[in-house]
Amino acid sequence: PDKHILIKNKSGNFICHCCGYGYAPDPTSQDVIDFFLEQYKKIQNYGFDGLRLDASVEFMCKKGERINTCPYKLEEKPCPEPVEKDYPLQNYYRALSKLKKPGEVWHAESASVKRVKIPVEKNPLCRFPFYYSDTTNDEYAEISSSHFNMILPYLFRGKINSADFVKLLKKEPIAYNRARLRSVIKKDIGEVLTGDAMNFVVNDPRYFPSVVLVSTIPGVPYVGLYELFGSRLADKLHGISGDSVATAPKRRAFWKKVLNIRNRHNALKYGTIENVWKGGDSTYAYLRKYENESVIVVVNFLNKSATSVLNLSFLPKGTILHDELNNQTFMVNNPGNFRISLPAYGSRILILKTCKRDSDCKLAKCPQAYCDNGKCICPEILRPTTNISQIKVAVQYRYVTDGKVINRSLSDVIRILNDTKPEFVFQGWMTQKPCPDKCSDLPTEEEREKCDLSGYSYEHLMEAFLKIKKELPDIIFCGGTQAEYLYPEEVGESRLILEPGDRDKAWEISLNPEKWGINVSRKDIQCYWAKRWGDIEENEPCPSEKELKQRMRKFFPDLTNPEFQKIFLERIYKQIDAGVDAIWIDMLYMQARLIEELTKNPEHIAVRESYKAAKEIVDKIHEYGKKKGKYIYVITWVAVKDKNSIVTVPKEYVNVDAAMVSPSSNEIKDKFTGKIANFNEELWDELVEKIRKEYGIPIFARIDYG
Known part of the structure; x- marks a missing residue:
């Protein structure tokens, strides 16, 4: 009784808070201030990070003033219990703030019972029932509630466009460079959680874009317990159709994803905001x-x-x-x-x-x-303007990335290309053995060092391609791979490192003529290639299947096998992703030719399926290139000399863009007689004529490694 604590009216009677929360304390009273100073000291001993300042703006009204009714209804009514003077809280909070420890944060509710009067010219949205935070608390509270969620329904209905929405945010009164809290729903568990708010969280798909909005506009996003965890009791009490607990993991994951993005980018936390929406469908940008x-x-x-x-x-x-x-x-x-x-x-x-x-x-x-x-x-300049059919000067430069082995830099490579002025670089890259995206993907230091020395990674290819294209933007850069190679490492999960069981998996997708009832075993056909590649001596008898699998560094694959097709196309797609304009495929039609030799029947189902698989692979390469915004040229052998005749691929299976031809080593120099340029001119004329007449595609000639 000897302390001045509560506010009285003219008649000397104690009055209530205007929203009916109880008797109204006098924040200007030193007795009140001293009491709460002691309470604050006790709270600090618990080690909390800060305080929430509830009802932290002036809560009394005078005669003739109209206030917003509580709680959170936007209907104005006359002041229920007028007082004669103001009762500001500034001195009360200033006194408390002197006790704040470094790092403590105050969050002010800022739910003013009086509307902030803002002239029309300063508030483009004054026609909407929305009120701003009171700025009084900005002096001592780092963050204040904004009741931003009250504008969301007008965004949902498109009543406010993107430009006006940004104007609203830019005009928001804020002092002392403080921040405003942004929430999707009004209240949380322990307070007044409305059925409408709960239903919005659980059942309305607009909840998720709302999360993005409140997390990316100026201010600090706020999410409540019900949003993150749900409450079946609350669902039952409010008759919510749906399970807030069962759907909570999806909301938590989304909030986590959005907030992690926010935390990575200071622009979303501290940046200015400008409208960028210009037209089209009504979104907020x-x-x-x-x-x-x-x-x-x-x-x-x-x-x-x-x-x-x-x-x-x-x-x-x-x-x-x-x-x-x-x-x-x-x-x-x-x-x-x-x-x-x-x-x-x-x-x-x-x-x-x-x-x-x-x-x-x-x-x-x-x-x-x-x-x-x-x-x-x-x-845009990096796409070649030259059509492959118009090329006059072409060079073969196998691996533009491996110059470090001979102390040749990429600048030296570019200088060579500038000197020769090619329109086409053939085999500037080849994916032969398993290739890492970057050398650091390899498991051992020795492998990583070798990879870096040889420049054999897709990262090396991309860097080289970029620099070459900067200097020679119109050049057609050709990569490549071999259809006759399947490395056991490629079938594993890493596609790079040999793991237990990889050899057995690779063996199962290697070529097996018995698949089509042809009387040649998988072991026999693979042994043929093992001898051709030098894994088995030419005159050595074929070992057991178990031993053969271990001795072969690679297998001859089955082009019709979907798993191999996936592996094979991945090699090519990675080169396209790195930038190549064309792809060389070695021995694309070899499987069909082998089976035709074995069966002596060009119409055998295995022959047709092998040719068809080759054609589909080329189609997929073209389709993938188009998705990347460019046409990928595909080059391979379509006709070859075989002793004194020409062997060609049936026209209906050829959809490549250019053909390759090559003289044999004996034509260059006969190994018995030593004769140089030992060409059969008539056979060469026939070869060129057949390609031009049957396929109508450009022809490139080169000296092959074989």
Whole structure:
């Protein structure tokens, strides 16, 4: 009774808080301040990280004032218990704040009972029932609630466009450079959790784009217990259709993913915000920018896939954006009118792909991307303008990446190419034995050092291709692989390291003529190739199947086997991803020719299936190239000399873009007579004529290694 604690009215009666929370304490009273100073000291002893300041703005009203009714209804009513003077809380909180320890954070509720009056010209959205946080608490509270969720229904219905939404956020009153809390629903467990809010969390697909929105606009995202864990008791009490507990793992995983993206990018935490939505479907698109980092966010609340046009004119043409939310990449080819699509209720968080070196920019959609001032750029000039049929000067340079062995740099390679001025580089790369994406993928230091010395990784290929294309943008760069090789390592999970059981798996997908009822065993056909490759001496009898499997470094595969096709195409796709314009395939039709020799029947089902498999592989290479935005030329043998005759592939199976021919070693120099240039001119004329007449494709001639 001797202390002044509660507020009285004119008549000397104690009054209640305007929302009915109990008697109203006088925050200007030193007795009240002293009491709460003692309470704060006790709280600090528990080691909490901070305080929540509940009802932390002026809560009294005067005669004639109208207030927002509580709790959280946007209906105004006359002041129920008027007082004669103001009762500000500033001195009360200033006194408490002197006890704050370093690192302690205060969160103020800021639920003002009075609407903040903002002139129309400063608030483009004053027609909507939304009120801002009171700025009084910014002096001592690091963060304040904003009741942002009250605007979400107007976003859902498209009543506010992207530009006005960003204006609203930019006009939000904030003092002392403080932050506002952003939540999807109004209340949480232990408070007033409404059925509508719970139903939105459990059953409304717009919940997920809302999570992205509150996590990527200025402010600090807030998620409650019900959202993360659910409550079957609360579901039952509110009659929720659905199980908030069963659906909680999906929400937790999504929040974790979005918040991890936020934590990686300061632009989403501290950056400015600008609207970038320009047209198309009504989505919300904005740029967050902080120092040298830019992040673009696009959110779709529509119940349909949406395509919007964004104004990204601040980006150079060819900029690469990576959607970290969906792990997709996009090239900005038209910055002023960049079109982007989203699924229904989908979102994208687009990060400018940053880099320190060219190799940081290796992306499947633009294998030629390079690093320019810390940003990955995809240049248009890197696609060859020369058609393969128009080539006049071609060179064979097997492995442009292995110059380190002879102390030749990539600059030296480019100098050689500049001197010879080719339009076509054949076998600039070959994927023969298993190839790592990067040398560090290999298990031992010795292997990694050898890989780096020889430049045998797709990372080496990509870096070399990029630098060559910068100097010679119109050149056609050809990679390659062999259809006659299957290494046991390739069938394992790593596709790189020999693991137990790999030899047995590889053996099962190697060529076995008995599959088609042909009286030649897998062991016999594989032994033929083992002798041809030198794994078995030519005059040595074939060992047992068990021994043969161990002695063969590689097997001759079955081109019709789906597992081998997957392995084979992966070799080629990785080269295309690295940038190559053309692919050389050695012995693409060899399996069909072998089986035709064995059966003496060109119409045998095994022959037809082998040719068909070869054709389908070429089709898939062309299709993959088109997905990458370029046409991939495929080159192989389609006709060869066999003693005094020409052997050709049936026309209906040939869909390659160019043919290769080669003189034999005896034609170059006869091993018995020593004669140089021992050519059968008539046979060569016939070979060239057959290719031109039957297939109508360009012909390249080279001296082969065999």
